[in-house]
Amino acid sequence: MIVPHLRRLLRQRSVVRFGSLLLILALFGLALLVVQPDLASAPRLVDRLGPAAPVAAVLVGALLMVALVPRTLITVAWGALFGPLGGAGYTLAAALVAAALGFTVGRMLGRDFVAERVRGRLARLDGWFSRQSVLGVITVRLLPVGGFGLVSYGYGTTGARVVPFLIGSVLASVPSAFGYAAIGAAVADPDEFNWLAVAPASFGLVAAAVLVARWRRAERAHRRRAADTAPD
Structure with missing residues (x-):
């Protein structure tokens, strides 16, 4: 009697925790629709922070990514x-903290x-996440499957290993970080814009296409091996 009761209790607790995760995500999503930050005051705030501005940029950036x-x-x-x-470097550091x-939390x-x-296909998918290397994380990160924060939460619910996940998350963010930071710098100071700074973003698109192709070939090879080893 004690063991079944304990199992039910653990299952109920897991449902409550998962419901809490969904509630957190819903509140973050609502906040994105309601909150309107005062961007005009940001440069003055950076000036007031002085040497502490980089640390604040990393921490605030991480919290914003976690908040979706x-x-x-x-x-x-x-x-x-x-x-x-600086913008690309601080964003990458924030991405590492946010991914962790x-x-x-997930x-x-x-x-x-x-x-x-x-069960079934979902169990095989969960197993794929558990075996995933850094390359696999980069592949998922480069696919348009969700925002950075949402993917981080989702990975936590799988059996994925934390170290490959963190390394892959940062590496996948590198190309677009330099490209978008260059665009932001150009908006603030158009005369200083350098088109070469946007080049890593195009490399990211090429890398995404190559990684997706490799992942699909690996999946087809896995299906063929499974079919060959299946009993007649």
Whole structure:
């Protein structure tokens, strides 16, 4: 009697935690629709912070990504405030922190719920995430499947390993970080715009196409091996 009761209790707790995760995401989504930040005062705030501005940029950028603010918008804004190199660097550092936070929250609140209920194809997909390398994380990050923060939460609910996830998340963010930071810097100072700074963004598109093609070939090879080893 005790064991079934304990199992029911654990399942109920996993449902509550998963519901809390969904509630957090819903509140963040609502905040994106309601909150209107005062962007005009941002340059003055950066000046007042002085040497602490880079640290604030990383922490605030990470919190904004965790709150589901698109990384593209943050990168453009940081490029306008700190220049193309500073904006890209601070955004990448913020992306690392945000990926760690989102993954941790997703793992704590959603992993048990998902692990208890995945069956069939979803179980195979969860297994794929568990075996995923840095290259696999980069592939998913470059696909238009969701915002940076949302993907981080989602990864936490899978069996993915944290180190490949963090490394892949940062590497996948590099091309667009420099490109969008350069665009932001150009908006703030058009005379200083350098088109070569946007080049990494185009490399990111090419890399995405190559990685997706490799992933699809690997999936087809896996299906063929499974079919060959299946009993007659």
